[in-house]
Amino acid sequence: MVIIPNLYELDGENTFDTSPVIDADGTILGKTRMMHIPDYEYFHEKTFYTPGNTGAPVYDTAVGKVGVAICYDRHYPEFMRALAVAGAELVITPQAGAAGEWTEGLYEAEMQIAAFQNGYFTALCNRVGVEEHLDFSGESFVCGPDGRLLAQAGRGTEEILYCNIHLDEVRSSHAKKLFLPDRRPELYGDWL
Numbered sequence: 001m002v003i004i005p006n007l008y009e010l011d012g013e014n015t016f017d018t019s020p021v022i023d024a025d026g027t028i029l030g031k032t033r034m035m036h037i038p039d040y041e042y043f044h045e046k047t048f049y050t051p052g053n054t055g056a057p058v059y060d061t062a063v064g065k066v067g068v069a070i071c072y073d074r075h076y077p078e079f080m081r082a083l084a085v086a087g088a089e090l091v092i093t094p095q096a097g098a099a100g101e102w103t104e105g106l107y108e109a110e111m112q113i114a115a116f117q118n119g120y121f122t123a124l125c126n127r128v129g130v131e132e133h134l135d136f137s138g139e140s141f142v143c144g145p146d147g148r149l150l151a152q153a154g155r156g157t158e159e160i161l162y163c164n165i166h167l168d169e170v171r172s173s174h175a176k177k178l179f180l181p182d183r184r185p186e187l188y189g190d191w192l
Helices: 071-075 077-085 107-116 172-177 185-191
Strands: 007-011 013-020 028-033 057-061 064-068 090-095 119-125 128-131 133-136 141-143 150-153
Touching: 007 090, 013 064, 028 057, 057 128, 071 077, 071 107, 077 107, 090 107, 107 119, 107 141, 107 172
Parallel strands: 064 090, 090 119
Antiparallel strands: 007 013, 013 028, 057 064, 119 141, 128 133, 141 150
16 A cells, blocks of 8 residues: 655744655655645635655655646646656645635536546546535546546545556556647747
């Protein structure tokens, strides 16, 4: 079993939103720190977190090549693509998403598109429960590299979501056969 918890990390004067990657033998392979920090109603994280400085690493784990996109980072296509370019087969997204925070179905659509465009599995793990003004909805889910929603937990329920995935689907995905080989990164620097 590979474990990717999400926690507060204190490093000197800095506080990071961090997910260490713990391999099946207990080895800590590294950590990913949230790069993009939000600041909007009830999510005033810029006054608490320091922007991450670990880049977009992909970890060679016992279950495959795993990338981590912590919460707000999933909104940045550049970050999600960087994980694909680095060879991710599965991208884990720990998040604290509230019911009604975004348009109904947007979490799923966003991760389905990332999975399809980048040719990897995505697994979003969302908090559950009520805290002050926020109702964390749960509804964790897994998407395939073809963009299909493969499994989803219930709304507001504490549960463990199980989903069998087959990494050979990554190698045969449209993204691996078409989109990634047809990229033209020499052009993109001038666009961004």
